[in-house]
Amino acid sequence: MKVKIHTLFQYLLETTQSKPEAIVGFSLSQSPRLGDFLEELDPDLPLDWNNQNFSGLPELKGHVLRQAGLNGICAPKDVLITAGAAEANYLAIMQMLQPDDEIVLETPGWPQAEVLAKAIGAKVIKVTRVEADNWRLPLDQMAEAITPRTKMIFLSNPNNPTGDVLDETELREIVRMADRVGAWLLVDEVYAGLEWDGPRAPSVAGMYARGITTGSVSKALGMQGLRTGWIICPDAGLIHDAVILRENSSEIMNIMGEVIAEIALRPERYEQAMEKARREGSANLAQMNKWLAAQDELSWISPRAGLIGLGRLPDGIDSGPFARFLLGDPYRTFLLPGSAYDQPQHIRLGVGGGAGVNLEKGLSRLAQGLRDYPRS
Numbered sequence: 417m418k419v420k421i422h423t424l425f426q427y428l429l430e431t432t433q434s435k436p437e438a439i440v441g442f443s444l445s446q447s448p449r450l451g452d453f454l455e456e457l458d459p460d461l462p463l464d465w466n467n468q469n470f471s472g473l474p475e476l477k478g479h480v481l482r483q484a485g486l487n488g489i490c491a492p493k494d495v496l497i498t499a500g501a502a503e504a505n506y507l508a509i510m511q512m513l514q515p516d517d518e519i520v521l522e523t524p525g526w527p528q529a530e531v532l533a534k535a536i537g538a539k540v541i542k543v544t545r546v547e548a549d550n551w552r553l554p555l556d557q558m559a560e561a562i563t564p565r566t567k568m569i570f571l572s573n574p575n576n577p578t579g580d581v582l583d584e585t586e587l588r589e590i591v592r593m594a595d596r597v598g599a600w601l602l603v604d605e606v607y608a609g610l611e612w613d614g615p616r617a618p619s620v621a622g623m624y625a626r627g628i629t630t631g632s633v634s635k636a637l638g639m640q641g642l643r644t645g646w647i648i649c650p651d652a653g654l655i656h657d658a659v660i661l662r663e664n665s666s667e668i669m670n671i672m673g674e675v676i677a678e679i680a681l682r683p684e685r686y687e688q689a690m691e692k693a694r695r696e697g698s699a700n701l702a703q704m705n706k707w708l709a710a711q712d713e714l715s716w717i718s719p720r721a722g723l724i725g726l727g728r729l730p731d732g733i734d735s736g737p738f739a740r741f742l743l744g745d746p747y748r749t750f751l752l753p754g755s756a757y758d759q760p761q762h763i764r765l766g767v768g769g770g771a772g773v774n775l776e777k778g779l780s781r782l783a784q785g786l787r788d789y790p791r792s
């Protein structure tokens with residue numbers, strides 16, 4: 417088994433040293449600073465892992481359940497603290513999927529599951545979200561794709577990269593489809609809590625015995641560098657298998673990540689941080705929508721949740737070369753090409769970064785880049 421590089425990561429690797437002057441693709445809220453936590457940190461905290469729980473700090477697991485609305489529905493034993501939602505997905509997929517198993521994925525979607533499934537030798541079945549249907553997940557096609565051969569279904573809700581959201585009724589329908597064939601249903605909720613036009617969808621870990629919820633402090637709370645996330649699943653075997661795989665990679669969660677995440681998720685602090693994230697995210701989104709409404713050459717389906725969406729380029733412009741053109745002089749503006757999601761006619765636009773982000777600068781450079789870009 418060898419994990420192959422995905423175009424999204426390839427682009428990030430190639431461009432990390434490019435030092436852009438503007439970014440039109442911030443995918444997370446403005447990040448807090450370490451200093452924001454100092455008062456609550458205990459200087460006598462031993463930086464050892466002795467006496468630590470292999471599945472995470474008990475208080476942190478309690479906060480994780482509360483923010484997911486799973487208090488009293490799932491138990492702390494159903495939670496495993498991980499190095500971000502990325503590790504959470506990794507542990508669940510690598511342990512549950514075997515060669516020749518089928519996994520049903522959405523496209524466009526978060527590429528991690530496909531990369532890992534291919535490395536395992538599993539068969540990938542894709543269900544396509546189309547822009548003309550507002551990037552909605554076609555449930556009739558999901559029903560066709562899920563068969564007795566399906567071992568796992570992987571979705572992100574809210575969806576990365578379109579910002580579409582599955583509501584409770586839709587999720588219940590997908591749970592029924594999964595249950596009919598006994599498939600694992602993994603829903604990555606890394607963007608949950610930033611819904612712009614409706615309530616937060618319920619977490620599948622509370623809806624289905626084989627429901628797996630993954631999430632983290634990375635996006636809405638802007639703490640991606642902390643590398644702290646979680647898996648929630650009522651199946652004790654899955655949590656145990658995840659702990660076993662993790663023991664053979666990073667062994668245990670990092671204590672600083674857990675301690676700081678525990679502070680960040682304390683109810684009052686969490687409410688305040690989420691209120692700020694929602695206020696600033698919706699202000700940036702309003703600015704982006706206003707700007708896009710005035711553009712002849714660019715349009716998007718405004719994300720219903722989260723901080724990213726796909727902007728549609730005019731015919732004849734391929735997002736890969738265009739993103740590189742925009743990163744060069746004189747624009748020096750970073751955004752992700754939609755080709756990272758098999759959407760070569762789109763670019764990924766982000767409204768993260770909070771109040772401090774200078775969206776205007778990036779957007780005016782993007783407009784200039786579009787005017788200057790040589791057309792075929």
Ligand SMILES: Cc1ncc(COP(=O)(O)O)c(C=O)c1O
Pocket residue numbers: 443499500501502503526572576604606631632633634640643644645
């Ligand atoms: C859908 C989705 N899942 C997982 C991740 C990884 O997040 P984390 O920093 O929690 O590992 C991201 C980050 O971009 C994401 O968008």
